[in-house]
Amino acid sequence: xxxxxxxxxxxxxxxxxxxxxxxxxxxxxxxxxxxxxxxxxxxxxxxxxxxxxxxxxxxxxxxxxxxxxxxxxxxxxxxxxxxxxxxxxxxxxxxxxxxxxxxxxxxxxxxxxxxxxxxxxxxxxxxxxxxxxxxxxxxxx
Numbered sequence: 649x650x651x652x653x654x655x656x657x658x659x660x661x662x663x664x665x666x667x668x669x670x671x672x673x674x675x676x677x678x679x680x681x682x683x684x685x686x687x688x689x690x691x692x693x694x695x696x697x698x699x700x701x702x703x704x705x706x707x708x709x710x711x712x713x714x715x716x717x718x719x720x721x722x723x724x725x726x727x728x729x730x731x732x733x734x735x736x737x738x739x740x741x742x743x744x745x746x747x748x749x750x751x752x753x754x755x756x757x758x759x760x761x762x763x764x765x766x767x768x769x770x771x772x773x774x775x776x777x778x779x780x781x782x783x784x785x786x787x788x789x
Contacts, residue, residue: 778786
């Protein structure tokens with residue numbers, strides 16, 4: 649029985665030593681993690697500072713570019729200005745639309761009428777608008 653008690657006491661001592669060693673290891677790990685967290689925080693701060701400096705430099709360049717737009721235009725000769733058309737039709741203009749109507753009314757001799765080209769606002773709606781459910785389904789992937 650004494651031998652069993654002695655073995656139990658030795659086990660308790662070994663368990664206490666193991667617990668002390670593990671506690672030391674856990675404290676060391678905690679300190680290492682704290683150091684890494686602090687280093688990571690410093691790195692994030694330095695990256696944020698560098699990013700802000702780059703952003704300010706880019707913003708300054710863009711502002712300089714915006715202020716210089718139109719400053720370096722070469723003067724055009726007077727005859728070039730007079731030769732420019734005073735009116736340039738754009739898509740959706742009523743003058744262009746009336747010429748398209750005339751083109752549609754003049755049918756070819758064979759009776760086959762070619763389809764007219766779509767205006768830009770008609771081209772955007774080539775497909776039917778999506779329902780709210782369909783948009784949600786597509787957004788969900």
